[in-house]
Amino acid sequence: MRVMDKRPKVTRRRVLGAGAASLVAFTIMPGGMIIGAGNAWAATAKALKPKTFATLLQMARDIYPHDFVADKHYAGVVSGFDDAAAKNKGDKKTFENGVNFLNVSAISEHGAAYVDVRWESQRVALLRGMEKDPFFQRVRGALVGGLYGNAEVWPLFGYEGPSASKGGYIDRGFDDIDWL
């Protein structure tokens, strides 16, 4: 049967994009801290503190963890929060306060900020403690639409997206199952 190649495709545009991100990774942050590659996206924050951005990114990965989905797709949703924070002080407060609360819990439980808590299961336990919070629900809700609604991630799940322009599946494997 016809199966999807789920490996991310490397295009010239994406190579350039990755290059820009790796430049960001070595930017010297205020306070003299050099942030690592995992926090590269935090440097793109406009309204939120970079640490807040990085925490939201980790939180996004912990809420909907897909090991084959790159950070940039989660960061796209977090950038939406940053845009909202830039436009609206109330939104900025929601995200800064929410992250602050999460960090207070993390420090109290593990003596470390959320992003520095080592195991996913430990971070998830912290999130479970606040999952009814509107801040958590806003992050989760935005991810449902923003992460899974992003056409760039669909091939990673083997979902082929729009088919009408390709003539549907009548000649492209709608009934090609061969293992039953």
Place this chain on the structure above:
Amino acid sequence: MAKFDLKDDSVVVVIGSGAGGGTLGSQLAQHGVRTVIMEAGGRHEIEDFANDEWGMFGKISWLDKRTTSGSWRVAKDFAGLPAWIVKAVGGSTVHWAGASLRFQEHEWKVRTHYGNIPGANLLDWPIDAKEMAPWYAKAEDNLGVTRTNGIPGLPGNNNFKIMKAGADKLGYKECHTGRMAINSEPRHGRGSCQQLGFCFQGCKTGAKWSTLYVDIPIGEKTGKLEVRANSQVLKIEHDKSGKVTGVLYADKKGKQHVQKARVVCVAGNSYESPRLLLNSASSMFPDGLANSSGQVGKNYMRHMTGSVYALFDKPVNMHRGTTMAGIIMDEGKHNPKRGFVGGYEMETLSLGVPFMAAFLDPGAWGREFTTALDSYDHMAGMWLVGEDMPQEKNAVTLHPTEKDQFGLPVPNVHFDDHANDTAMRNHAYKQGAAVYDAVGATRTLPTPPYPSTHNLGTNRMSAKASDGVVNKWGQTHDIKNLFVSDGSQFTTGAAENPTLTIVALAMRQADHIARETKKGNI
């Protein structure tokens, strides 16, 4: 295409353009009756459709404010979206899956067959299978239903092949690719299904029947039908004798007009139809129009529903091909030995990644959830749909304080599962999982109900005026030139997807109204 004057009181006004209203309006026009269809939503033709789940959801869904109450899970997961229906010309025939099943004979008379079920407000329909047989035949021909009229079944896709293999292993006898209003070969000027998927987003090829591009254009060509889109009816008006005289509606810009009418037919789906009757209360009818029985808005049914998705170690690619690609009908029969009355159908279903993430287990997160989605292309799925019990307390009522964009009370939708509904759902989950386990599923997922697509019963049909809202013609017991023409007239819900029955009832009603108006009786 006709254009009627607002003051023309010789027209029949039909409110809604879906399976009920769209069929009725077109049929009336074909009978020579001058008809105006009022449609609250816009007109989006096939070229406006996109293979885009959220994009089309935003474009065509009924998203006006609604509230919920009761213990049903939809009230928790989708508090502001109890129904997943369409606000556009064509109504929910734009996004329906196409399953077109007749009621079973006993399902017209369930009070007789099931007896007295505590807590259920069961009633026999005032019509029966024999009465409806010719109208079903006419509806099947109009919709081009596969496995009727010599039309072959659709080919089965991967999702169906999994279901069929599991059904065979379990010993189910009635499993096939369904009776679908989707062309399996070119018919009546429309082509055959190209297995696009995206049936819920509007069929890009037009192979699936919809009033939007089948019945309504035929009606318009007669010169007797006007379809007024972006025209939301706010109130039905009446005169001193108690006969209805026309409708107050808001146009696209919110400007209000009155369209005079000889007859008014309400087909706005089971939330908006009772809401409109209730919002039309007057000093003469303080409890709302046609509500002397107190049953307007009551006995709301939404079908027992749920889904089972299953993961396999090898690929399935269920997203390829028709959304509802096959059915197991064995559990549809009334067999009280299973611990509940009535039956349910098992119908394949697939969702794309965007909708699967939202509906697989609403609110869930973490690896239990994401490892299921990781296997999206190894997933098969089915929808479970069965008869639920009408209960008087399950109701569409006017919200005491919340108002819509026109200042009218929004509908509140209250629903509690009946014990029979819960027993049936548990049985269906078990059998659905068994079908997939039989062919080697590594994991099965009992998915809770989606926002309601089969909304029924809130203006129910009854022999006696004290038991319901409309008589056997869908004519209100109280007002002889006011009709109900959608699924809200269902006395009970049966196990089958309701569209074919709504269409058959609308065709029968059109015939009746045409005859009665010609005789001068209404």
